[in-house]
Amino acid sequence: MATELQARPMAREPLSKDRVLRAAVALADGGSIESLSMRKLAHELGVVPMAIYKHMANKDELLDGMVDVVIGEIDPPLTGSDWKSAVRHRILSARRALLRHPWASGVIESRRTPTPVVVEYMDSMLGMFRSGGFSVDLTHHVMHTMGSRVFGFTQELFNDPPDGDPKTQATMVREMAATYPHITELLLAISHDRGSVVGPGCDDQFEFEFALDLLLDGIERLRQQGGVQA
Amino acid sequence: MATELQARPMAREPLSKDRVLRAAVALADGGSIESLSMRKLAHELGVVPMAIYKHMANKDELLDGMVDVVIGEIDPPLTGSDWKSAVRHRILSARRALLRHPWASGVIESRRTPTPVVVEYMDSMLGMFRSGGFSVDLTHHVMHTMGSRVFGFTQELFNDPPDGDPKTQATMVREMAATYPHITELLLAISHDRGSVVGPGCDDQFEFEFALDLLLDGIERLRQQGGVQA
DNA sequence: ACCTGAACACCGTTCAAGT
């Protein structure tokens, strides 16, 4: 009987780097990044914490691998179109990947040195500008200007979920108007567009594309002028 | 004797919210944000960890307070100048504050709901656009476009400190050129400007202002056109 | 040789016991 019970180690698929990564991504997708600990991940995989360290040197390597998974979901560059729409499509594809994995932007930010996968992504992004006729110098500045947008995100400074019933919200608005007149004015304008007292916040996709296009237009103008100094 | 020893509680200045905050900022300035723990902070102040909780509800409140200290160091808005230079000066002042406290950008990012001090800062920034002739709508989009730049920082995606002697660097460059042609090209161009094989990285201040001015120019253009739809 | 439980050195925070 004891033999019977122990004779089924086939039941648990052997651990592998890939299986660890998939479980980690799923765990982070399901909760937040704070819910991802080596111990919980091990538990999820049905192994002892130390078993993970057979496939990952440490937690940093795990996080790097998770970033690589997300970067791997970004569409390859379009070919046969102008630089602007090619870059635009790629960045919006990156954004879709990031939205599927809300924890990813924070983890990307936190990495100190990029993985080869990330470096490859940036190299190909640089290549899109270069083959669009940008000088090396301008390409450099332009990448700095895009910042984290090349990965499909910008620092959303504060995501305040407004709650409470309409009545208390109305008095809150009145109080706020005295202290923060411009913010109140803006909040009311947004809400009016949506027909609610205090709306569900901004249309992030619209704002992302608004800023992206403003940048792309400005960048195209620089390209036509032939560089920075003009 | 024992009375003597215990009779000098005056020696240690009584704890206060302000003193806790100053110690926390100093501790974070000295090391990294990771070196800031409630326990270490208590040790630094010469008190038992729990003593801090008399003045701070928890660590989040501590971090909020630290952000407020940094925001408090930003110059008030210029008066009597056009919107563009007023905004530009304010943002560059914010940047100087952030550079004095390298941990601050990360902490600002991590906050879920802004403190009154932060909201006040954003309100006054909105006010600068409004009195510059921007519509409420355009002000809204423009703030999204600026993103974390209104606080004087952008996500520096990777700060790679290149090290090693020139010889190994030279072979590294050769290997890299095969895999990452565009990055290598760019690195060499930067290094050439500085007269080193692999330079000490980018001129962050230049890049920040380059992007800032590109944005401000694009934004001014929108303002002249009278809004988004034009 | 391999695997893993216990241990180490930390966290933020609660809570009850002592003064």
Added chain:
DNA sequence: ACCTGAACACCGTTCAAGT
């Protein structure tokens, strides 16, 4: 009533003991 040491519920990771 006030203060605080011990304890709780976690971490990531090391290490030695057991098979």
